[in-house]
Amino acid sequence: MTVYLTAFYAYPLYRNVELSLREYTVRSFVQGGAPFAGLDNYRTVLTDSAFGPTLAHTVVFTGASLFFQFTIGMALALFFHNHFPLSRTLRAVILIPWLLPLIVSASTWSWLLNSDSGLVNAALGVVGVDRVNWLTSPGWSLTSVIIANVWIGIPFNLVVLHSGLQAIPTEVYEASALDGATGWQRFWSITFPLLRPVSAITLLLGLVYTLKVFDIIWIMTRGGPTDSSATLATWSYRLGFGNLLPEFGPGAAVGNLLIVMALVAGLGYIRFQRSQDLR
């Protein structure tokens, strides 16, 4: 196992760090001998005019995705916590968006949001709203990829939060019903606090996964138009693989910045789990 870890996680990671420190070109990849460049690649990336906006997009994309996935997922989890016929089946079926290959979801959303013949614009047209260039205008592209990402993330939030809800003993609710608490009060003063550990884990995992999101954005907008929906993940890919002349060094540098962000979130997650275990 240790060998496997070393070979398939540590070595590629090491190569990635190495990439980020050298001046690689396609030729040096084949022939070897890329000059050591120190932190030049990082300097290139950090001073690139695209860095600020890309970082901002990453933050907006992650924050908005998390917020909507979580609130909608929570609302659905609360609803499906009711007992009614078909509840189980529907909850299982709702997982489909999460299980679909991302390329499938992303292409479906591309078509739904298509400016000329997408269903979304057709529906907006019915209520008299002008068509929106969802994927091709810089003002909307980030919103569009967030919509698709939220849709994909809702089922995961729903299922995890629902399993958390089931762990809350029903006696607590019975007691509060005797005290005459209303539905809202029950949610705010019982459900929500008791669900806090599960919520925190859901949000942390969501954060780690959302930072990684690449497929959806790349397939729907390729980070464009004019980088208006580029995040660190798509930027890294574009630098490394998206151009005719790959810039592996800067690409790897961006990737490593991303990994630091994910690691910070990951450490938060582990610290949180530890603190839960101690209780």
Add this chain to the structure above:
Amino acid sequence: MTASPPRSRWKTGVGLMLTGLMLFPVYWMINVSFTRDQDMRATPPHLIPTDGTLDGYRAVLDQQLPYLGTSFLVGLGTVALTLALAAPAGYALAKLRPPGGPALSFVLLIAQMIPGIIMAMGFYAVYLHLGVLNTLPGLILADSTLAVPFGVLIFTAFMSGIPDELLQAAVVDGAGRLRTFWSIVLPVSRNSIVTVSLFAFLWSWSDFIFASTLAGGGDHQPITLGIYHYIGNNNQQWNAIMATAVVASVPAAVLLVLAQRYVSTGVTAGAVKD
């Protein structure tokens, strides 16, 4: 919990509506896959494929079968490799308590958080040297990194629950460590094996980033690339694109129906440690 029947029927109605809303994009994908080219830009769009066509699916059969075959092979290979690595590792962590075990579990948690793009670049650099770029085994190895950490953690959690007495009984009967593992631990762990295989298959089936970086120039390309090229070359025939998407979704749907229980177990086990 003693809701009166009309009330719970009302809730079922709302539940159906919410589910319908959530799944609408999936329905739309299926609908478009049957829509004729000339109806594609109709206003208002046809909500049901009244004058349906199978052209999209004919195009899939003509052009996408090799991609589907590749994905299937890669998926099976990934499942086999993932199980071969994760089951013994999970057993070791759960029962043999090796030195550094907790640290290893910690590393596995972290490994799941590494963004795919970073792994992809690392693999690209390594594979170029080894000459396994654009090969099936290369892609299988890379895809296995998606599921192995998850698998080890699931197996460890599950196998910790196997009573020690059961294993000791086997040892008393003269079974060695390997034999105990093979004839006692594995059969008992059937549920976790199904869960891990399921996710290993789904993740490798859905993988786009490794496919595009490590197999993008080869003869064997998985279906995710098939769709991707299709969108790029051919953004007129949306029925064919959506038909491919429908076909590519079939494994997810089939597995969901056949293995509902394991799917929800996997989703929650991945998030909530017990």
